[in-house]
Amino acid sequence: MTEAGTTAGEILSIFPNESGAAPQPSGSPSGGVIAARVNGELRDLSYQVRDGDAVEPVDIASDDGHAILRHSTAHVMAQAVQGLFPHAKLGIGPPIENGFYYDFDVPSPFGPDDLKAVEQRMRQIVKQGQLFSRRVVSEDEARAELASEPYKQELIGLKGSGASSGEESVEVGGAELTIYDNLDPGTGALYWKDLCRGPHLPSTRYIPAFKLMRTGGAYWRGSEKNQQLQRIYGTAWESRAAQDSYLELLAEAERRDHRRLGAELDLFSFPNEIGSGLPVFHPKGGVIRRVMEDYSRRRHEEAGYEFVNTPHATKAELFETSGHLGFYKESMFPPMELDGADYYLKPMNCPMHVLIYRSRGRSYRELPLRLFEFGTVYRYEKSGVVHGLTRARGFTQDDSHIFCTPGQLAGELASLLDFVVGLLRDFGLTEFEAELSTRPEKYVGNPDEWDAAEAALKHALDASGLPYVIAEGEGAFYAPKIDVHVRDAIGRRWQLSTLQVDFQEPGRFGIEYQAADGSRQRPYMIHRALFGSIERFFGILLEHYAGAFPPWLAPVQVVGIPIADAHVPYLSKVAALLREQGIRVEVDDAGDRMQKKIRTAQRQKVPFMLLAGDTDVAAGAVSFRYRDGGQRNGVPVDEAIAEIVTAVRDRIQV
RNA sequence: GCCGGUGUAGCUCAGCAGGCAGAGCAGCCGUCUUGUAAACGGCAGGCCAGCGGUUCGAAUCCGCUCACCGGCUCCA
Numbered sequence: 001m002t003e004a005g006t007t008a009g010e011i012l013s014i015f016p017n018e019s020g021a022a023p024q025p026s027g028s029p030s031g032g033v034i035a036a037r038v039n040g041e042l043r044d045l046s047y048q049v050r051d052g053d054a055v056e057p058v059d060i061a062s063d064d065g066h067a068i069l070r071h072s073t074a075h076v077m078a079q080a081v082q083g084l085f086p087h088a089k090l091g092i093g094p095p096i097e098n099g100f101y102y103d104f105d106v107p108s109p110f111g112p113d114d115l116k117a118v119e120q121r122m123r124q125i126v127k128q129g130q131l132f133s134r135r136v137v138s139e140d141e142a143r144a145e146l147a148s149e150p151y152k153q154e155l156i157g158l159k160g161s162g163a164s165s166g167e168e169s170v171e172v173g174g175a176e177l178t179i180y181d182n183l184d185p186g187t188g189a190l191y192w193k194d195l196c197r198g199p200h201l202p203s204t205r206y207i208p209a210f211k212l213m214r215t216g217g218a219y220w221r222g223s224e225k226n227q228q229l230q231r232i233y234g235t236a237w238e239s240r241a242a243q244d245s246y247l248e249l250l251a252e253a254e255r256r257d258h259r260r261l262g263a264e265l266d267l268f269s270f271p272n273e274i275g276s277g278l279p280v281f282h283p284k285g286g287v288i289r290r291v292m293e294d295y296s297r298r299r300h301e302e303a304g305y306e307f308v309n310t311p312h313a314t315k316a317e318l319f320e321t322s323g324h325l326g327f328y329k330e331s332m333f334p335p336m337e338l339d340g341a342d343y344y345l346k347p348m349n350c351p352m353h354v355l356i357y358r359s360r361g362r363s364y365r366e367l368p369l370r371l372f373e374f375g376t377v378y379r380y381e382k383s384g385v386v387h388g389l390t391r392a393r394g395f396t397q398d399d400s401h402i403f404c405t406p407g408q409l410a411g412e413l414a415s416l417l418d419f420v421v422g423l424l425r426d427f428g429l430t431e432f433e434a435e436l437s438t439r440p441e442k443y444v445g446n447p448d449e450w451d452a453a454e455a456a457l458k459h460a461l462d463a464s465g466l467p468y469v470i471a472e473g474e475g476a477f478y479a480p481k482i483d484v485h486v487r488d489a490i491g492r493r494w495q496l497s498t499l500q501v502d503f504q505e506p507g508r509f510g511i512e513y514q515a516a517d518g519s520r521q522r523p524y525m526i527h528r529a530l531f532g533s534i535e536r537f538f539g540i541l542l543e544h545y546a547g548a549f550p551p552w553l554a555p556v557q558v559v560g561i562p563i564a565d566a567h568v569p570y571l572s573k574v575a576a577l578l579r580e581q582g583i584r585v586e587v588d589d590a591g592d593r594m595q596k597k598i599r600t601a602q603r604q605k606v607p608f609m610l611l612a613g614d615t616d617v618a619a620g621a622v623s624f625r626y627r628d629g630g631q632r633n634g635v636p637v638d639e640a641i642a643e644i645v646t647a648v649r650d651r652i653q654v
Numbered sequence: 655g656c657c658g659g660u661g662u663a664g665c666u667c668a669g670c671a672g673g674c675a676g677a678g679c680a681g682c683c684g685u686c687u688u689g690u691a692a693a694c695g696g697c698a699g700g701c702c703a704g705c706g707g708u709u710c711g712a713a714u715c716c717g718c719u720c721a722c723c724g725g726c727u728c729c730a
Contacts, residue, residue, distance in 0.1 A: 110658085270721090327730070348730075382728065384656070592692085593687085603691080625690055
């Protein structure tokens with residue numbers, strides 16, 4: 001039975017925590033339950049419960065627990081920053097995935113040494129065990145108490161003007177304004193306070209592990225029209241071990257960075273002389289790319305696509321018609337003037353494909369017409385956003401435009417989605433999630449058509465069995481779309497494919513087909529890119545495999561390593577046999593020792609190393625070494641060749 | 655585009671209270687002829703990102719430009 005004055009924490013102390021361990025005594029810093037969910041709302045453990053309240057524990061290691069921990073750590077950081085930089089004004093400080101940040105308005109930006117000092121100060125605050133104490137305030141009280149915090153004033157103002165829902169923040173979300181005081185656990189003296197909806201950890205001692213990660217500029221309230229504040233990112237975890245494994249994941253991601261691997265494996269580069277965001281592929285990267293394209297072409301051919309080619313530049317008129325010059329001019333390279341006309345590098349292939357469609361009259365019998373091209377496009381990405389192969393200024397889309405009748409739309413989308421996922425699977429990706437983006441507030445076209453298109457996309461998703469979420473109002477202004485995301489080998493999410501149903505462009509270009517009844521009809525058009533861009537997909541695969549491509553994609557599939565120079569001719573014969581089977585093979589005849597050659601091949605992540613010494617030569621055999629360090633000795637040459645050829649043919653990872 | 659950081663040999667980095675440009679790896683040439691992640695020796699390699707300034711003197715200090723890195727905004 002609940003008594004008056006009972007807190008959520010007291011109620012919960014009779015329950016074991018989620019990990020099954022004994023309940024933590026009040027004030028314990030070692031994790032377990034750190035907050036409560038009362039009637040579905042997250043509350044502090046000090047929350048006063050009432051009769052009949054449903055009280056559930058929130059473990060620090062849960063998603064909610066992480067958010068509370070990180071938000072509280074953000075407060076500790078802000079206190080530390082204001083201790084060291086009294087002129088710092090507070091922005092916002094929410095928890096985010098894997099961490100938190102807090103924005104500050106400071107006279108001069110933070111440097112690396114500042115970060116160390118802040119972290120040092122934070123450790124003192126954590127050690128002190130300051131209590132987080134909640135207090136409801138009126139708007140006027142909040143304004144008075146936070147008179148020196150202009151950004152908080154603005155947030156209170158937002159809250160005051162209230163009714164504009166949806167923009168709940170960690171500062172002023174919920175029904176009332178609250179301030180959290182940081183109090184000395186012994187004397188109750190006030191160290192610091194912040195406008196905040198909470199909930200928080202009981203005290204700063206409940207922060208088991210944290211680390212400040214990086215700094216950067218960030219626009220106030222996310223708009224580049226506003227003042228830029230200085231943001232500090234940090235992370236916090238329920239244990240040192242959990243934090244270490246997170247940091248290890250980051251280190252692994254860095255080792256896999258495609259820009260690093262691209263240089264190490266001699267795959268591609270970005271020559272300064274060419275310009276930012278414009279990659280060149282070296283021979284080894286070129287092989288991978290060619291294999292990717294060849295495979296994609298073959299699959300498209302089998303799926304009934306027709307191949308087209310279009311130029312890289314065009315007169316302005318084309319993009320005026322398509323609407324790009326109206327909407328996306330900023331992202332296009334500026335025009336060049338030739339013969340009195342403006343020419344643009346193309347940022348998209350679709351208008352050219354539409355022109356191919358329009359080059360003659362079309363019959364319903366030709367539909368669906370599936371045009372495919374590896375089409376290179378150029379987009380003027382802003383200087384600060386260019387990022388390796390994943391955000392380039394020149395890149396090649398595996399772009400297709402499908403023209404179909406309204407009646408064909410649903411079937412076409414369903415088979416298309418199947419095709420997309422099937423092809424991605426062949427490249428070794430296994431986890432997919434989709435997103436259906438529906439009609440935005442600002443849209444063009446007929447709502448009935450939108451509904452029909454959205455229903456068709458949804459139907460396709462349901463039929464595909466892919467897990468998906470609906471992103472309400474996130475569609476492009478001219479069309480709803482499906483985005484397919486993948487998870488890579490270390491769980492990171494990448495957006496890849498996109499499918500859009502477009503009713504706009506067919507109208508802009510006035511394309512038609514003649515229906516069975518002799519009438520002229522407007523076709524639907526589906527845009528889709530599957531890799532997105534070859535460069536980007538290349539980069540994602542490179543990171544997914546950490547450079548250790550499966551044999552069918554590996555630029556060098558086999559390296560022959562002689563035990564001594566005398567064995568080079570023998571291995572060269574084996575290599576010739578492999579080459580006859582279309583295998584990319586090299587024999588390392590450099591002056592290095594065998595061990596060094598193994599090291600070299602290993603670092604180049606070559607799938608198969610074939611060694612041969614006197615024993616192998618005598619037996620007509622070779623010895624395998626695999627990338628994982630395993631070996632298989634004395635394998636007859638025929639058998640070795642079969643093993644390699646099979647792995648390549650069946651696209652097996654080894 | 656905005657905020658901050660960085661730019662020295664192909665790569666990773668040292669040198670920077672202003673005074674002759676360094677190492678390891680990679681490369682090339684030798685010697686060694688080796689059984690599963692680095693043999694040994696030698697040679698070569700640089701307009702210290704570019705341009706301008708301060709100075710008797712600049713890789714080092716200052717300014718601008720370019721590029722890259724981390725954020726923000728953006729990603730049709």
